[in-house]
Amino acid sequence: MFKRSDIWWTCISHNGRKVQKSLETSDKKLAQAIEAKIRTEIVEGKYYERLTGQCKTFKDMMDRFMKEYAPTVSLNTQEGYKYYLKNLSRFFDNPGLMTITPKIVAKYKLYRRDNGASPSTVNRELYMLSKAFNLAVKEWEWLKDNPVSRVQKERENNEVDRWLTxxxxxxxxxxxxxxxxxxxxxxxxxxxxxxxxxxxxxxxxxxxxxxxxxxxxxxxxxxxxxxxxxxxxxxxxxxxxxxxxxxxxxxxxxxxxxxxxxxxxxxxxxxxxxxxxxxxxxxxxxxxxxxxxxxxxxxxxxxxxxxxxxxxxxxxxxxxxxxxxxxxxxxxxxxxxxxxxxxxxxxxx
Structure with missing residues (x-):
């Protein structure tokens, strides 16, 4: 077991299968009991990964992202996340996670562009959103797919040849x-x-x-x-x-x-x-x-x-x-x- 943002996690490997997931508790004894149960189910072939995204909302995902993941990055990046989240929340409001499709994410990109956001800003917001969805898919077991991964990023002009005279x-x-x-x-x-x-x-x-x-x-x-x-x-x-x-x-x-x-x-x-x-x-x-x-x-x-x-x-x-x-x-x-x-x-x- 290991801790991440005060929450216990487990990573169990058995016969080529790897299960890594949050035990959703900061209590070590309780976490050990949950881990033991999961380990037994895996060995006996009775463990099935359960997706719980049906009852999760956009706000649920972003709240958990800001609570668990954001503290692991620099303070400057955290400030950026707070700013990006305001823009994301203004558009998405609070729909069910499973209702957010690549088409809706693409509409967000257009919405931000129409409101004067630069390509680099839009891409940073999409990166943050994609990171949150990746956590929801790979670690929290809420969803099967990340809808942002299928949306093309904005094209940035990184070759701007501008310097001070x-x-x-x-x-x-x-x-x-x-x-x-x-x-x-x-x-x-x-x-x-x-x-x-x-x-x-x-x-x-x-x-x-x-x-x-x-x-x-x-x-x-x-x-x-x-x-x-x-x-x-x-x-x-x-x-x-x-x-x-x-x-x-x-x-x-x-x-x-x-x-x-x-x-x-x-x-x-x-x-x-x-x-x-x-x-x-x-x-x-x-x-x-x-x-x-x-x-x-x-x-x-x-x-x-x-x-x-x-x-x-x-x-x-x-x-x-x-x-x-x-x-x-x-x-x-x-x-x-x-x-x-x-x-x-x-x-x-």
Missing amino acids: EVEERRLLDNSPDWLRKIIVFALNTGLRQDELLSLEWSRVNLLRKTILIQKTKNNKPNTLPLNSIALNVLMQKHEGKVRSLKNDLVFISKSGTKIGKRNLIRAFAQALEKAEIKEFTFHCLRHTFATRLAQNGVDIYKIAKLLNHKDLKNTQRYSHHCPESLMIGVQILEKFDYNLTTMAQKGG
């Missing part, structure tokens, strides 16, 4: 409050993702070695990054003027000493963009700006991939067209092989 950067910084200005400058000089930046702790900062350790990354691979003088200066200012928060060890915190909420950051960033009259730009574009500037100044793609912590070099290839100087350096290396074709032609007659 120096003029735009100055306007953006001039129109940002001090706390946001420091975050923007740090992002432009480290290329950190929003979640990585907001979760950065002082225990992961080494001012002497001029490095930071990013523990939780998108590809789940820790990464130690070097700091240039600009990024280091931001941290030195934060370190000298900081009041240690009693609640956490975060580098970037709100005035009250708590973690800066993702929504609050995006709202403040959007306001600064509007004041600076910068169009079609998101916080993630700061990361693109970081990589683009590296490429434009001759840094090779492999180093850029390492700094961005890209698992697959394909994700970094978008910046290759910014590297003409780097490519020139590459071919100039071959100039040491001076063939002197004129002399060779004379010798050859």
Whole structure:
């Protein structure tokens, strides 16, 4: 047996058959008794998996998802789930789970698109919904199928080639409050993702070695990054003027000493963009700006991939067209092989 969000689970294997399910109790003795009964039924060939989704509703599923699964992810992701759930609940209301079909999920996608949601937002909401249905199918034994799995996701344009010019950067910084200005400058000089930046702790900062350790990354691979003088200066200012928060060890915190909420950051960033009259730009574009500037100044793609912590070099290839100087350096290396074709032609007659 094992625990998940204070609830006991069992995983029993017998003659090639595997049964993993919630025992639906936090009482260990009761859980052991239930597990023993299930084990006996499996051995005797009397155990049949029962689907209980007939009496379950959309609200039942999402309530359990938020109670049991949501606490296992990061606080930023939990905030996102709360926002996505509001949009999902507004459309689905509270129907029986078995009445939700791929056709209805596709209608939700259209509904969100008509209400101005971006493709990436719609896909994140569908991902959350699909995760909840997967749990209902595979672990809670409520349903046989996940209706979201048969709905095509929105097409996202992940190749947006947008970065800040120096003029735009100055306007953006001039129109940002001090706390946001420091975050923007740090992002432009480290290329950190929003979640990585907001979760950065002082225990992961080494001012002497001029490095930071990013523990939780998108590809789940820790990464130690070097700091240039600009990024280091931001941290030195934060370190000298900081009041240690009693609640956490975060580098970037709100005035009250708590973690800066993702929504609050995006709202403040959007306001600064509007004041600076910068169009079609998101916080993630700061990361693109970081990589683009590296490429434009001759840094090779492999180093850029390492700094961005890209698992697959394909994700970094978008910046290759910014590297003409780097490519020139590459071919100039071959100039040491001076063939002197004129002399060779004379010798050859």
